Each structure stands twice: as C-alpha cells, then as structure tokens.
Amino acid sequence: MKNQKRKFSLKRINIHMNIGTVIFGIIFIYLIITLILFATKKHIETYQVIAGPLSGNETYTALILRDEEVVSSSSSGYVNYFINESSKAAKNDVVCSVSESKDVNLNKTLDDSDYSELRNLCAKASNSYSNIDYDDIYGLQYSLANIMWDSEAVMSSAGNFYSASTDGVVSCYIDGYESFTENDLTADMGQNKGYNSERLKNQQKVEIGTPLFKLVKSETWTIYFPITDAQTLSLAAIQNLDVKVKFLKDNNTETGKLSFITNGDQRFGKITLTSGMFRYVDERFLDVEIVSNIQTGLKIPISSVVTKEFYTIPSSYLTQEEGEDGVLKETRKSDGSSSTEFVPVTVYESTLPEGASEEIYYIDKTLFEKGDIIIKPDSNTRYTIRDTAALEGVYCVNKGYTVFRKIEIIDKNSEFCIVKEGTSYGLSLYDYIAKDGTAVDENDIVA
16 A cells, blocks of 8 residues: 655645734723723812801891981972982082972083083993892983083072082982981891882972982991891901991992990891991992901811821921931941931921920921931931821822821811911912822822
C-alpha cells in the first residue's frame, strides 16, 4: 500500500480589525471604570457661603403721626390751589382761595419755560405711574393747572385766601387722624379696617367748615406698630437704640430711636424719625421692616461646623525660609547624630494664654508626631511637641478637595450660625464648604 502523504494546506488567517470598533471598546472600558470610581467615591454636598443676618427681619404695618394742622373753609365756593401738592410752604404763603366762580382765570400765556416744566411733569408722572396709586393722576392735574394759571389775575380776583400759619409741607389728604395721639392707639390699628382718606381736588365745590388742606409743621414724625410678647423679646436688644427702618413702599430707609409704650393691654413699638417725612406726607399707614438682627456676617449651616485638634507651639519657634513659615524639626540618624529639617507649617490661630508672656501658635497635627522636637531659631533651645488644642471650623472645597478653615461664631440658632468675616485663615464670601462637615476628612476629593 502506497503511503500517501497528507498535505495540509495552511491557509493564512487574516484578521480584519475595524479601527472604529477598537476606539468604541476603549471608550466603553473607560466609562465602566469611571462609573465604578464614581459609585465608590465619597460624594460631598456643598453650600455656598453668603452674607446676612441670622434670620429675616419682621415686617409691621405702622401708623404715622405728625404735627398736623387742618385749615378749613370759612366760606362756600370753589377752591383753587396756588401751591403744588406735597410742596413746602413758607409762613404766610397763600396756599389756596375759595371763590364763587369755578373758572377763575386759566388764560395764562405760556412761554418756553412753562412748556418745558409741563413736559418734565408729564415725563415724571409717566415713569412713576402705578395702577395702585392711581390717585397720583390728580396730583399731576393739579400741578399742570398750577403752571397754566395766571397767578396775578387769580390773586386779584374776588375770594377768600388761606395762608400757611408757619413753615411746613402742604398736603391735600384728609383722613381724620390729624388730631390722633398715641393714647388713641388700639390693638387692631395695623389692620387698617375702615380706613378712608379724602383727597381734596382743585376747583372742588366746598362748604363752610370743609377742610381745604393740612399743614405738616415739623420734619419730626413717629411711627407706631402693635407687637406681641415674642416680638417684644426679639426687639428688646435694640430698645432705646438707633435702628434702621425700611419702608417697603419704595425700599428707602431711615434711622430712628426705638422704644416701647403700652396702651391698655396692648404693647406698641414706637420709632421717632427726624428725616424722610416729606416722602410719605400723604400716607397714614405704611408697611415697614425693622432691622432687629444686628449680628451680621457670613451665614453657614450648623451642620458644616466641625472641631479639629491642633498641636500648639511657642511663637518664638516659628521661622522662615524663602518667605515661607515653618519650624526646625530635629531628626535622629541611625548613627546617633542629629540634624534639623525645615518643615513648612500654617498658623491657624494665635492666642496669648492668661498670665503667659508669649503667644502660642496652632499648627496642623498631621505634620508631626507626639514627642517630636523642634529647635528655636539661632539657639539650641528645644521644645517637645505634645500639647494640643481644638478649633472650630469648616471644610472648604474651592480647590476640589477639602481644606480646613477656621471660624469664629458670633451668633447661631438651631440651623445656621453667623461667623466673623475677614479672620485669618478663615472663610470669605461665596466660598464653597462641605454642608455636612462630619461626613468628610481633610484632603477628601470633591465628587
């Protein structure tokens, strides 16, 4: 039998690798690794440091009392005003007249300055117009008419004239509170129930005894607002002190002295002001905010605050190399000889203990072991590191990892605390910190 050789034909196996598949595979592996790292990494919830008081200031509805004089008509007829509403009048200035004729001398020939003033009044009224304060349109009407009147002809016409008895501000709002005193205060006054005011209009028909205008004779004015026992307690810290009052109508502020009065069973806050009355001469009730939270600073959550231990060393052991603070640490070699090593340190706090002549510095505990020896510069004096002290602080995460920052708490409640701004190695406005300080350690990476 003839041996036949089997011939095996080896075929070359060609592997065709698609470059797109390779890249996709690499990206897929990278994503899997990233997801695993993300799932196992410590996640840190952060909080941005803001400035402000510990809690919001309370708002109140306040009653305004002023030194007001109401001038009433001694005759019947039509009233014509010669001084703009809410304007100042000097003593003996003629404010208005009452005459039998309604249409008195409105035939003044206007010049360029009159037209310019008319345009300015209209532009100002347009910019400040509010659907709520629609009565202001009457003030505009009065001011426009005042420009167009021929004042000399008006003054020469028949009628009774009414003047300001003293310097003051003229208002055309009458509400019946002009003779109101603090003895008339009631517990429900802040609810404005049944309050009405009448705005006196130019060329309005009046009878004998009808109020024509009121004259506010002093820039000093007082606001009153009812307060509860809890509000009294919160305001007690600023009683008899100058406090800031914010008027919510226009967000302007004034400063006055706060005191308390009691009328019957109701206690009231009383603030006397000496400026700003002119802006609210036509108002009787205003919503105000009393700035009672006098402690302001950087506001952070209580949950962010941690306590960290530090080693303390005498201040005289601190030295510098190339502008960097540090200490000279003694090290022992295997042959028994010693050498010194410069160790950079950050001074987190410095204090002067009672009765001591030298300050002590707080330095990071992770840089040394208990029993390490440091050497005073330019001497052979040694100090053994052993004493510790604690500081309150938070973990700042601005750089992507946690760094301890010292804080000085000046006020706190159950949720937040106010810390001093501008302290050495402390916090700054808009820093990011770990919201739960106990959940992180120094140098943790922020996820």
